[in-house]
Amino acid sequence: MDVSAAIKTLVLILDLVGTFVFALSGALAGAKHRLDFFGIMVLSFAAGNFGGITRDLLIGAVPPAAITDWRYLAVSILAGVLTFFWHPAIERLRSAVLVFDAAGLALFAVAGTQKALAFGLNPAMAALLGMLTGIGGGMMRDVLLTEIPAVLRAEIYALAALAGATVVVIGQLLLLPSAIMAIIGAVLCFAIRMLAIRRSWNLPAPPD
DSSP states (O other): OOHHHHHHHHHHHHHHHHHHHHHHHHHHHHHHTTOOHHHHHHHHHHHHHHHHHHHHHHHTOOSOHHHHOHHHHHHHHHHHHHHHHHHHHHHHTSSOHHHHHHHHHHHHHHHHHHHHHHTTOOHHHHHHHHHHHHHHHHHHHHHHTTOOOGGGTSSSHHHHHHHHHHHHHHHHHTTOOHHHHHHHHHHHHHHHHHHHHHHTOOOOOOOO
16 A cells, blocks of 8 residues: 555544544534434534535535545444434443543544645645644534534633644654654644643633
C-alpha cells in the first residue's frame, strides 16, 4: 500500500470511529431529553456527521462522504439503535456523556486535518478546518437541543481540537509518520478536553 492510500485508509477509519462516538454522544443526549425514536436517530446522525459534512463542503469534496458512503449512515444508525434500546446500560459504561464527546472531538479533529492536508490546503488552514470538523457535530447536537453550544461557553472545547490538529500539521511539516502523529494529536486533544472538564478550565470571559 502506498503512502497516499494509507493516509486515505487512516482518515476513513478515524472518520468512522469519530462518527460513531459523536453519534453515540448525540443519541445519549437525545435519550436524556426524552426524545422519541425518530428524534434520537436524527440527533445521532446530525451529531455524528455534521462536522465531516462541513469539512468536505469547505474543501470541495462534494458530495460529502457522509452522504455518499453508506458506512457513515450505518454507524450513525447503530449508535442510535443501541442508545434507544439500551441507554441505561450505556450510561453505566461511562462517567459522563462528555467522555464520548471528548473522544469524538479528538478523532474528528485529527481526521479533518489529515483530509484537509491531503486535499492540498496549507498547514494553517488545514489545522483550522480540523478544529471545525471536531467542533461541528457537538455544535449541531447542542443547537438541535436548543442549548448554547459547549464550544461557545465552557471547558476549552475548540482549543483542544486546535491543539490536536496542530500536532498533525507539525507531523506533516516534519515528514513524520502520519498514523503516529494522528494518535498523538488525538490523545493530546482528548487529554486537554477531559482536564478542562474535570478542573473547570475556561478561557477568559469579558468582565462584568
